[in-house]
Amino acid sequence: MLKAKIFVQLKPSVLDPQGKAVSNSLHNLGFSSVFETRISKYIEISFDSEDKARTAQETEKICKSLLANPNTESYHFELEEC
Amino acid sequence: MLKAKIFVQLKPSVLDPQGKAVSNSLHNLGFSSVFETRISKYIEISFDSEDKARTAQETEKICKSLLANPNTESYHFELEEC
Known part of the structure; x- marks a missing residue:
């Protein structure tokens, strides 16, 4: 596995x-040191x-064909035994 | 920072x-070894x-108050200098 x-x-x-919406909410909640x-x-x-x-190889293909939008997103992954 | x-x-x-939807799509695309x-x-x-x-402390509060739904989600985080 x-x-x-x-x-x-x-x-x-x-x-x-x-x-950006989360940053704004956090400022409104008083977390003023939140930068981004x-x-x-x-x-x-x-x-x-x-x-x-x-x-x-399969994970690479899965990222390219389904998980990431190549125009706007980048991806990286690591594999481990479980 | x-x-x-x-x-x-x-x-x-x-x-x-x-x-589950992603798993089903991956099976349909031929990635039959995908388990979950x-x-x-x-x-x-x-x-x-x-x-x-x-x-x-602030991050802990942010997770509790905004980012995670305590009924259905768990969270963990690490802090690093940047």
Whole structure:
């Protein structure tokens, strides 16, 4: 069993309106030292496989074909046994 | 400047319909070794502060009061300098 821990984040140059909304709320709640908030997706996929090289390739394909929007998002992942 | 890296995840006992939908899509795309998918939020908050202890307390409060639903979600975070 392998687990891919995948982070899908907006590219730094892309505005994050949801993060901006959270920053504003936090300022309104009195957290004045908050400077910036960025909200991303964190996805864990468990694979019924022991083949690390192949699973890494599959995870790469999964990120490209389904999880990340290549225009606005970047991704990285790590694989671990579980 | 400090950065809090916050993970907000559904509790293991809570059904994740979005994750289930991704699993189904991946099976349909031919990724048959996918066993389970869980989708979570990953939030980075930058603080204009150098006081680690106080920022950790604030992050704890922020998670409780805004970011996580205590009924269905758990959270953990780490703080690092940036």
